[in-house]
Amino acid sequence: GAGVSQSPRYKVAKRGQDVALRCDPISGHVSLFWYQQALGQGPEFLTYFQNEAQLDKSGLPSDRFFAERPEGSVSTLKIQRTQQEDSAVYLCASSPREGGTEAFFGQGTRLTVV
Amino acid sequence: LAKTTQPISMDSYEGQEVNITCSHNNIATNDYITWYQQFPSQGPRFIIQGYKTKVTNEVASLFIPADRKSSTLSLPRVSLSDTAVYYCLVGDRGGGFKTIFGAGTRLFVKA
Numbered sequence: 239g240a241g242v243s244q245s246p247r248y249k250v251a252k253r254g255q256d257v258a259l260r261c262d263p264i265s266g267h268v269s270l271f272w273y274q275q276a277l278g279q280g281p282e283f284l285t286y287f288q289n290e291a292q293l294d295k296s297g298l299p300s301d302r303f304f305a306e307r308p309e310g311s312v313s314t315l316k317i318q319r320t321q322q323e324d325s326a327v328y329l330c331a332s333s334p335r336e337g338g339t340e341a342f343f344g345q346g347t348r349l350t351v352v
Numbered sequence: 353l354a355k356t357t358q359p360i361s362m363d364s365y366e367g368q369e370v371n372i373t374c375s376h377n378n379i380a381t382n383d384y385i386t387w388y389q390q391f392p393s394q395g396p397r398f399i400i401q402g403y404k405t406k407v408t409n410e411v412a413s414l415f416i417p418a419d420r421k422s423s424t425l426s427l428p429r430v431s432l433s434d435t436a437v438y439y440c441l442v443g444d445r446g447g448g449f450k451t452i453f454g455a456g457t458r459l460f461v462k463a
Contacts, residue, residue, distance in 0.1 A: 242395070271451070280439060280453035281396065294450060329395050339386045339443045339451055343395025 240264070242344035244330050250350045251320045259315045259347045263332030270313050271341060272305055273329040281329055287313060288336055320351045356440045361458040370427045372457050374440030377421045385416060385423045388439040390456070396439060400425070427459075435461045 243262040251257050263270050269288055273281035274297075283297040289310040298305070302320075307313040317324055327348050331341040357375040364370045376385070384403050388396040400407055402414040402423070413426040427434060437456040 273453075280437075280456050283450050283452065286450065297450070331395065337444065339384055339441060340398050340401055341451070343397065345393070346395050 242330055242332055242342050244328075244344035244347050246347060247345065248348050248350075250352060253321060253351055254319050255351075256316065256318045257320055257349065259317075259328050259330075259349070261313045261315070261330030261332075261344060263311065263313070263330070264334075264342055265311070267332035267334050267342075268336055269333040269341070270307055271331045271333075272313070272315050273331065274299075275327045275329055275346070277326075284315070284328075317349075320349075322351050325349055325351045355452070356442055356454055358438075358440050358454070358457045360455065361460065363460050363462065364430055365462050366431055367429050370430050370434070370459060370461075372425045372427075372438055372440075372459070373422055374425070375422045376440070376442045379420050379442050380444070382444045383420075383442045384444070385414065385420075386441045386443070387412070387414065387425045388441065388453070390437045390439065396453070399438075430459075430461045432461050432463060435459060 245260045271286050272284040274284055275281045285305045286294040287307040290307050302318045304316045327346040329346045331343040333341040384401055386401040387399045389399050390396040400412050400414045402416055404416050407414045415424045437458050439453045439456040441451055
């Protein structure tokens with residue numbers, strides 16, 4: 239596809255369940271970002287990849303959050319033992335530049351933990 | 353990363369020009385100013401980016417004074433479909449990967 243694709247669009251998880259969110263960036267884009275967006279708030283940075291290297295993971299809220307991009311393209315954000323406060327929209331973005339303040343976003347995955 | 357301040361919300365009418373100003377007093381020499389638009393249930397969409405003076409594209413204009421401590425996003429002749437949240441970001445284009453969005457400005461366009 240032409241844009242950033244995220245799946246699933248919606249995910250309902252029971253508290254304590256593990257979830258995996260997928261991001262397919264635009265082909266050839268070097269940079270990949272994950273953000274968390276709570277209702278009514280702006281996106282908050284979680285982590286950044288430059289190709290397969292995770293250069294910044296300072297925004298991950300706890301060690302239950304883990305992200306990978308093993309081949310420098312598709313990325314997965316995994317959340318272990320989900321809790322209600324993890325409920326949010328998770329956005330993925332990619333950019334052709336290193337760093338990339340001009341990024342292309344997917345539609346996000348809305349995670350609801352019940 | 354430089355912190356930005358922008359109005360929480362603005363109202364306008366169809367056909368008017370809308371100017372949203374963002375303050376970034378601590379902007380660094382290498383920082384660019386970038387604006388994004390976000391509709392409900394969608395990811396943010398890049399609108400425009402600039403370093404100084406004026407930048408114009410098919411969607412908007414960005415005005416940046418000489419001291420670069422603020423910037424103004426100008427949307428000409430807005431329509432109902434321009435109702436969205438607008439984010440001002442400041443960062444180094446090469447290393448600004450920890451892009452800070454803030455709360456944004458909620459623009460509501462009325463008929």
